[in-house]
Amino acid sequence: MVAATEHSAAEGPRERILDAALDLFGERGLTGTTVRDIAGRAKVNIAAISYHFGGKDELYRAVVESVVGSIAGRVRARVAHLLERPPADAAGAQAALEEFIGTMVDVIVGPPEMRRVARLIIREQMQPTPAFEILYAMLSQFHGAGTQLFAAATGLDPAAEETRLGVFLMIGQVLVLRIAETAVLRRLERPAFDAALMGKAKALIRRNVRAMVAAAREGRT
Amino acid sequence: MVAATEHSAAEGPRERILDAALDLFGERGLTGTTVRDIAGRAKVNIAAISYHFGGKDELYRAVVESVVGSIAGRVRARVAHLLERPPADAAGAQAALEEFIGTMVDVIVGPPEMRRVARLIIREQMQPTPAFEILYAMLSQFHGAGTQLFAAATGLDPAAEETRLGVFLMIGQVLVLRIAETAVLRRLERPAFDAALMGKAKALIRRNVRAMVAAAREGRT
DNA sequence: ATGCGTACGAAACACATGTTTGAAACATTT
DNA sequence: AAATGTTTCAAACATGTGTTTCGTACGCAT
Numbered sequence A, B: 001m002v003a004a005t006e007h008s009a010a011e012g013p014r015e016r017i018l019d020a021a022l023d024l025f026g027e028r029g030l031t032g033t034t035v036r037d038i039a040g041r042a043k044v045n046i047a048a049i050s051y052h053f054g055g056k057d058e059l060y061r062a063v064v065e066s067v068v069g070s071i072a073g074r075v076r077a078r079v080a081h082l083l084e085r086p087p088a089d090a091a092g093a094q095a096a097l098e099e100f101i102g103t104m105v106d107v108i109v110g111p112p113e114m115r116r117v118a119r120l121i122i123r124e125q126m127q128p129t130p131a132f133e134i135l136y137a138m139l140s141q142f143h144g145a146g147t148q149l150f151a152a153a154t155g156l157d158p159a160a161e162e163t164r165l166g167v168f169l170m171i172g173q174v175l176v177l178r179i180a181e182t183a184v185l186r187r188l189e190r191p192a193f194d195a196a197l198m199g200k201a202k203a204l205i206r207r208n209v210r211a212m213v214a215a216a217r218e219g220r221t
Numbered sequence C: 001a002t003g004c005g006t007a008c009g010a011a012a013c014a015c016a017t018g019t020t021t022g023a024a025a026c027a028t029t030t
Numbered sequence D: 001a002a003a004t005g006t007t008t009c010a011a012a013c014a015t016g017t018g019t020t021t022c023g024t025a026c027g028c029a030t
Helices: A013-028 A034-042 A047-053 A056-084 A091-108 A114-126 A130-155 A161-179 A181-187 A193-220 B015-029 B033-044 B048-055 B056-084 B090-107 B114-126 B132-153 B161-179 B179-188 B197-219
Strands: none
Touching: A013 A034, A013 A047, A013 A056, A013 A114, A013 B161, A034 A056, A047 A056, A047 A114, A047 B090, A047 B114, A056 A091, A091 A114, A091 A130, A091 A161, A114 A130, A114 A161, A114 B114, A114 B161, A114 B179, A130 A161, A130 A193, A130 B179, A130 B197, A161 A181, A161 A193, A161 B090, A161 B114, A161 B161, A161 B179, A161 B197, A181 B114, A181 B132, A181 B161, A193 B132, B015 B033, B015 B048, B015 B056, B015 B114, B048 B056, B048 B090, B056 B090, B056 B114, B056 B197, B090 B114, B090 B132, B090 B161, B090 B197, B114 B132, B114 B161, B114 B197, B132 B161, B161 B179, B161 B197
16 A cells, blocks of 8 residues: 555546545535536536445535544644643743634635635534534634633633633634635625635734723623 | 505505515425415415415515515614725724624614524525515625725735635624524524624624734735 | 316426446456 | 555436326316
8 A cells, every 4th residue: 555645636536536525515515516417517427426425415524524534634733732731821821812813714725725725614514514513623623722812811701601602703703714715705805715814814813802802801800 | 556664464465475485484494395384474365375475485575675675674773874885994994894884783683583584595595586686785795895904904805805705704703693593503502693693793803804804914925 | 057267187298417337447466 | 466445437226306197186168
């Protein structure tokens, strides 16, 4: 067995199917994608899908699992140090929180190949399938980490509902850029999310996060 | 022809089809919904859909149009006075902006029947169909109004990219509550979005908006 | 009552779609 | 070389799905 090569067209059928399936599931959803579409894009026979994965639903689940692995890898590689040794002081926690959200922007809005991943996750949120649990386990972990940082930065109780809700609101700022991408780009009269626009968005979100933390710190009763 | 009655189960076939279609399109998407599902829920024959609307795609378009009408009505009824005579002073604009976003929370995450509407719109954002233009016309109008208020509240240029982007980030806070509803409710250990939770979310978002405006006002170069 | 256009319902039609089949090609081992 | 297990392919199969057909009932003006 050869070692897994770099992401390219010269992979094995199984990898090509997974890659094509992620593209299509992310773009058109589970029901909007046919196995013939996937087979055509992956340049394999239709039967190869049943052969390698058992069926369409099992393939979808495999895609979700690979997505979770990919995301968890990217994020953990960049913020592992924050989550392992969370800063105790408020200033350090705030800096860590900003870095955490900044990483989220990079991962979700940045790489073009993350578009399909982000959309698949968002779809799964709106319309959970049996594969939802796989995603939720990861999201829950990230949300928990964000909540710890937010609580440390503001002095709020990490268990308080306002704290946990506040973290979701921060994340919402990032998600909207992928969800409403079409509308955002049109209103901004931009053809695509290039590096410059991403830098602007990141700076704005970072400033907003700082403002939210400050407001939460002052606003606590 | 009888006058259109109140929303109930005793409507004509056309209204029942529209209602059932909104339910299913919102929950499962266009490709995830079959005309037999719709006909079954609406308690009409399958042929009634082609008869009344021409086909599945035309029905979907009709649903989108009715959704736009419904939303535009709800929102305009509550914020028309803000959009017609936008406050010139910063303080008034800030109050108007808060009311604007607050209305958005009420409309999007408030009424249970808006769940299907919100989801249909979000789906259309992620995967635009020919009916997207109908929605975009409305969204563009609202985003433009929000941008005017935001600009007036902060002193920023309404045409600047940062201003328009900032409005999307505010809206993202609201959207995330509907998109990631399942994850949010689980992390909050809540069974549903009741009035109390919505009040909390609204207060938090309002506080965040205020903080964002303040940050933007100070942060401008 | 008669004629006529509208609305409805059961069945059928044509095509799409997920899955399976059986044979051939390939790689690896004996 | 022969055997064995794995992978690929074209075709077929069963079901799902959007649409149409055609017969029937209803409402209403003549």
